[in-house]
Amino acid sequence: MSDQVIFVDDEATIREAVQQWLELSGFQVRTFARAREALALLDRGFAGVLVSDVRMPDLDGLGLLEQVVALDAELPVIMVTGHGDVPMAVEAMRQGAYDFIEKPFTPERLLGSLRRALEKRRLVLENRRLKEQASLKDQVDARLLGVSKPMEALRRQVL
Secondary structure (H helix, E strand, O other): OOEEEEEEOOOHHHHHHHHHHHHHOOEEEEEEOOHHHHHOOOOOOOOEEEEEEOOOOOOOHHHHHHHHHHHOOOOOEEEEEOOOOHHHHHHHHHHOOOEEEEOOOOHHHHHHHHHHHHHHHHHHHHHHHHHHHHHHHHHHHHHOOOOOHHHHHHHHHHO
């Protein structure tokens, strides 16, 4: 599985440049000019990171962030902007952004943040998977009583 990144920015030249940087660095990248298009691809199982510009027509980056947090508060969202100021950065972080990067940014700055965010996402998804497995095991153990060899074999088959 390659590292997935969704990048949203209304400026075509920025989308193309970032896509090239990230693909050359081994990421699987999907770019969008509109936040609503990207939002349609996200769910609790998305194994990547969302990177979004703040200022865009229709649904802006902070509105997108709000909707993503409602969908999955543990999905990392990196906000980028050419019009940033301290209050905007503080607000984005308060709303749940993973990081806030001002344009123009270096590829290294974005790559570093992406790698940390992707590692966090992997850990979150692994933690969820393990909790689901533990819950399933508890349910099976509660229903399959006994310690005989056939019961133990049945438990192994079910789990």
